[in-house]
Amino acid sequence: MGHLSSDNRARAKAIVACYPQRRSALIPLCHLAQAQDGWLSEEAMEDIAGLVGCTPAEVRGTATFYDMLHTEPVGRHVVTVCTNIACMLAGAYEVLDHAEASLKISVGQTTEDGEFTLEEAECLAGCDNAPCVQVNHRFFGPLDADGFDALIEDLRSGRLADTVPPHGILSRVDRNVGLPARAHRLGTVAGKQSGAATGAVPE
Amino acid sequence: MSKTASVHSLRTRFAVAEDLEAPAAVSVTVDGRVVEARKGELIIEAAERAGIFIPRFCYHPRMKSVGMCRMCLVEVSGPRGASLQPACFVEVADGQEVFTESDAARKAQEGVLEFLLLNHPLDCPVCDKGGECPLQDQAVSHGPGESRFVEEKRHWAKPIEIGPLVLLDRERCIQCARCTRFAEEVAGEPFIDFAERGDRIEVAIFPGEPFRSYFGGNTVQICPVGALTATPYRFKSRPWDLEQVETTCTTCSVGCRMVAQSSAGALVRYLGVDSEPVNQSWLCDRGRFGFEAVEAPERLNKPLVRSETRLVESTWNQALTAVADRILQTLDGSGPAAVGVIGGSRLANEDAYAWVRLVKGVIGTDNFDAQLGDGLPAELVASLPRATIEETVAAGTVIVLAGDLREELPVLHLRLRQAAANDGLRIIDCAPVATGLEQVATWLPYRPGEAAELARTLVATESGDRVVIVLGRPSLAEPPAEIAAAAAVFAAAWPSARFLSALRRANVHGAIDLGCAPGMLPGRVTLEEAGAFFGEHWGSVPGARGLDTAGMLAAAASGEIKMLVLLGADPLSDFPDRDLAVRALERVDFLVTVDTAPNPSSRLADVVLPAAGYAERGGSTTNLEGRVTRLAAKVMPPGVSRADWVIATELSDRLGAQLGFESLDGIWAEIEKLAPAHSGCTVEALAAPEAADGIVIPLKPSAVQLTRRPLRLDPIATPGIDSVSEQGAPLGAGAAMSPGVEPDVDVRADEDDFADDEFADEEGPGELEALEDEVSPEDVSVPVGNRRPGLVRFAPGDWTGSGSLPPVDESPFRLVVRRGLYNHGTLVQSAGSLAPLAGSQELRLSPQEMSQLGVAPGDEVRVSTPRGELVVAAVGDGGVPSGVALLQFNAVPAHETGASALIDCSVRVVGLDVEKVI
Amino acid sequence: MITRAPRIVTSRVELPDSFTLERYLATGGYEGLRKALSMTPAEVAAEVNKASLLGRGGAGFPAGRKWSMLRRAATTYLVVNGDESEPATFKDHMLIEHDPHQIIEGTAIAAYATGVELAFIYCRGEFALGFERLQQACNEAYEHGALGADVLGSGYGLDIVVHPGAGAYICGEETALLESLEGKRGFPRIKPPFFPAAVGLYGEPTVVNNVETVSNLPWIVSHGGDAFTALGEGSSRGTRLFALSGRVARPGWFEIEMSKTTFRDLIYDPSLGAGIPDGKSLRAFIPGGVSSPWFGPEQLDLGLDQDAVGQAGSMLGSGSVVVMDSDTCPVRAAWRIARFFHRESCGQCTPCREGSGWIEKIMHRLEQGLGREEDIELVLDACDNVSPGLGWPPKQTTICVLGPSIPSAIVSVAKLFRDELLVHVKDGVCPFPPDKVRRG
């Protein structure tokens, strides 16, 4: 049973096997669940609790500490505008105001068609391209109002499908080589993990 | 009894544990005062011992420090000058200087308080914690005065239910992590956790998965603000309207120390007291909220006498006369063996002694059993070398051969779990079905009826070094003789092993110790050995050994016993073999019930005598360690109910024998004088402040260690208690203290070392001669030449089990029946908040066997034994091995058929057939 | 004058395929590790010690010294801190995306030198592409034999696990990072008594090094510690990555020799920041991440030198310099920084959890012109309750130094721009364009 697909379950087990203690896999598995569903559902958290050996309350308590883990559904594209100092000095609040007006939502909301969720972020370490925006954690910038609209248009039309994968940072590349060194020392077999889809890095 | 003599004996017999056992290793200066401290001690603790209170919120003496709230910041000298450090986290260091009231420290403390109050609602007048709130108190003592915060406060939706009895108001929470740490670290149930980050942090449960803990009430007790409240107390009272008294919980035999608080003559709250050797401030919810049963409207308040088919209200005179007449008539017609008394563990020690003297000394029958077929043979319990809880958690290995301790003895479970999880105690859990110790213990499953075989395997493979065996009843469908046989295997193979009894009923150990068991007399002695001694003092004792409860019920069912007295007992609900209980109670000529509340058995009675209940009478109680502590009365018993000892005394009067008891202390003085195991444990000793945590009997030969409670300035460790003593009536107010007790006896530490060895070279019980020599002649007026009898001795050969197993099981399953904490018994059901927590009946099977039977979870199955059958829902449970099926005892209301309908208490294994109901 | 120093950590990052194994090997990759493996671990550590490489994560502690403090134990761990979240810092981000193999090689060298057999690279979750590249590089390194049971045929075995964060600034703090790596909330641990070198990941001794710190190691081992110390001055040796942002013509990262270069060079040199655009002048700059106190034009000629900046009352911190021009409202900038700390406080310590929100609120009303004159003293006193004395280096009432970082910007404004603050109060409106900040 469980909420994760059997493929993702296998990936989850491979991730758990990377750590000396199961609980360490908690955050990676939350990312994995988001890659599957777009957000972190209660069912997924219960599943993860079982996989890492803690209670669902602990999974939720941990996950909600982190900004990237969404315990409520979000749109297909999570658009994050950084407004921290460097981006603010480059006009980030103006971009954010424009984003609210053009998407007709406020920060924290999702468009009615489920396409976009708008977020305001702290510094994303893209200050050389300020104002900096992320979509599903892929970087864009510098952006002004027009650039923002063009970006939204590209996303709607699917032109950026290759650059901007669906949710989750774990959706494309897996650890596909096991931990032979330690496995060797511990006398266990880890080898290549099955179910690990190796995606190519873009570019 | 002369006071000087007793003071003398106290001085020589008791040693008070000093707070600092080892010589001081570290010397620090706190606010200019030199303080000797233990290495590794925290500054906050060392300062407290020196009488300097450092404000705090997150620090709790019974949990690991987290240093989060920053309220305890003090200036501490270091290599690079003084810096602000959390006193709850920094350990003392030699030569360290600490300033708790320097300008920097004061400013930091005021700053933290101002920050805490920024978002804290100012609803003290409607907050349950108002008047006993550490935040309120410390805001006055260490706060800045006026708030400079003009903004709107943080808002949260109003209280949310995080557990069945616990509500959380997140606006009041100050994020101290006490509740979440309790859940994780102490209870091992991390079902509440912080969620979110920064000032959005909230204490939260997982949606749909409440903090369903047996210990949730503790989070309410330790919450330093009014964020967590318990539904049974909410809006009931204010500290300044409360009176309180320290007493012992008798919901089970752990005997947690607690205070009972009342308002306008009614009990409104119990709070755990930090008793080092026992409960370390924790209580289980059944004990904590059990006060509702005391206040239940259905309590008996008048004697009832059967007239035709109905019980009608009567007077004490009529009711007692009716009982006395019937006793005399039965004695005349059939002799003393035709009278039987079942029960006694609800009683205080003094009550139990009075009844034993009435039943064995006056009526002359030995048919008396405090246990209801759900315990162990009294001689075994009384004779096995005992361990205390402290010795158990400090043991090398603990073998648990008992029911699910979390369900039966919750705070003992907590102590064992903590020791295993945090201190590496090794626990081997011998249980036919997995228990609440699963996560911290090695589980050795055994098939019901084969406990002794398992014991033989264990003694062959384990070293037996520093072993304590926790001994109870793993299953009510497995006869006590099997467990006794297993105990004998351990005791024979491992002479140094100790036992901790896991009999669960309130004062069952006190009752056994005082002779409420066939073949036993007061002081852990046998009728055989001590008959002559007691005969001399009492006038007479029974001529022959009597029957236990199973025997009495069988004799009643066959007409040999004509009169039964149920002394706080309800065999129809509590005897494992219901069929036998029904036959007995229906057949017996005359049935008397002495109880606090009506129950299924009392409805069949001819006379019902209303007894004063818990918190309505004083006396003492004995816990599973043999620890005697004092009970306190706080409220009046309902109607004309009387204490059990008074009932016994009056009944005796009507039988023409004067027991001569006039007070509880008078009875205890006689116990101390005559009962060998109680020798030396005087009224004065029990009443001394140093004995607040009780005295373990029998006394050790050299000196007895008492635990002096550490000086606590900490109003936050137990918030509700200190504020009531400050603002309400003093501790003990309204308690029915016995006259003539001088609680301020001067008890000094004994110069001699006393037995600090836990295991090896301590003399076993039964060797109290050395002790007696120390007793001055005034203390004991035992006739010369009539020395007290020795304690009952353990002889492994007496315990061989109940016979051989059937070579082949005739049924596919063996039945296991265990108790749950919340059930359909009278106590839980008359406590309004607890009653709904009793689950429903279900049969637990291994998941594989569920599917083999084609049964889906929740499907109804018919289960049958030679005794009876039952239709219940089946549930798969990975903790149930194949070939075994688990039912809970008293899982249905008394009028419905439950597990007891399936049990034949005379067979070694109850075989069970299961089939799907189509 | 800008010195011609070698590119130590950025030698290949501008090549389009810089992140691939092929390019890495073609540009001398894994040679430093090979050389290290031919030495004893102690020799490698000695070389790094000789280089006096200062940690690049913010605290600036010498890497060699940190290694030598590792408690001896059967199991030890190395954790590489790639959680870069200090506002306006983006150099680790660049290294992770463009030279992941260099990080892996540096990690392997550090692990070998400290006797570690399992290392973790904690990569900030928002660096999704960087995480993929690190993961991919890790896979390739195993296949190449640079990781695994027998690293480059030396008999030494090493595993590296790339671990994603999930969005929390505080997880850059090393003990919060360890908690996070253990699958928990990122609550920093109290130290003293136990620093990670004694009790770290899973309770075992642990070295935590920054991504840029370890990226220096292949070069140091290949070229020798002396070659590194030949660059820079005093305690600040080698080159360092500086992240320049804000109101400058050419925002970006620059690898420059330490000490020898000044803030003026960094901001104005045409090959670096190229000055302030639109003819505006410099009002102030933040020398080392938003946790550091601000500098005004008077400090422009300070060298990019850890000690010099420290003596001047601030820090080089994470190596990020933010430029504010004459159009920049310093009150707004300080408010935005307060807002950052408010949102990122982990919530353990009362002063940080509650103080950060209160301070943000007061700064917000001051910025909007809704403040009272006494609010200036109020906010400074609230800051004082978080960091007593408001001095530098800051004193703390909290578990970690996020708390005491909160006052830096506010104290800077109160000190450098009190007049501007008073104008806000008196005029009831922000005098700088654009005319208001809507969010609070």
Ligand SMILES: Cc1cc2nc3c(=O)[nH]c(=O)nc-3n(C[C@H](O)[C@H](O)[C@H](O)COP(=O)(O)O)c2cc1C
């Ligand atoms: C609030 C806070 C945030 C930090 N963030 C980072 C960070 O993002 N990256 C980093 O390498 N170090 C960060 N540090 C410093 C680390 O705690 C640690 O000192 C560093 O990773 C050690 O590496 P180094 O010695 O190589 O510099 C931060 C410290 C604090 C107090």
Ligand code: SF4
């Ligand atoms: S100072 Fe702030 S961020 Fe650091 S531990 Fe305390 S609350 Fe968390």
Ligand code: FES
């Ligand atoms: S930090 Fe010491 S009591 Fe909370």
